Amino acid sequence: MTTEAEKHAANGAPVCRICEQYGFSVDGYLEDALRKLEARPELLADESEYTYRLSVCEKCEHIMADGCCRMCGCYVVLRARTRDAACPMRNRWRHS
Numbered sequence: 165m166t167t168e169a170e171k172h173a174a175n176g177a178p179v180c181r182i183c184e185q186y187g188f189s190v191d192g193y194l195e196d197a198l199r200k201l202e203a204r205p206e207l208l209a210d211e212s213e214y215t216y217r218l219s220v221c222e223k224c225e226h227i228m229a230d231g232c233c234r235m236c237g238c239y240v241v242l243r244a245r246t247r248d249a250a251c252p253m254r255n256r257w258r259h260s
């Protein structure tokens with residue numbers, strides 16, 4: 165069985181020794197965090213804003229192979245889903 169740490173290493177992402185040691189599942193963490201966030205609709209960015217933000221992140225040089233932003237350390241799927249969050253790089257999510 166491939167561990168999360170092995171998958172991240174294969175993608176060129178840094179490997180966290182704590183995650184490796186305890187068999188931490190990033191996928192499980194993201195599912196759980198998104199489920200909790202989506203239970204609070206008042207905190208959510210709407211779908212079009214969420215999609216727009218992710219499209220900006222996809223093209224950004226600061227996104228890492230595991231989906232984390234190098235500038236803030238957040239998983240962008242969580243940060244972008246949060247209505248009042250902002251991109252840490254002079255807010256690249258701002259609409260021009």
Ligand code: SF4
Pocket residue numbers: 220221224225226227232233234235236240250251252253256257
């Ligand atoms: S949050 Fe901003 S800096 Fe981070 S990956 Fe997305 S666009 Fe880039």
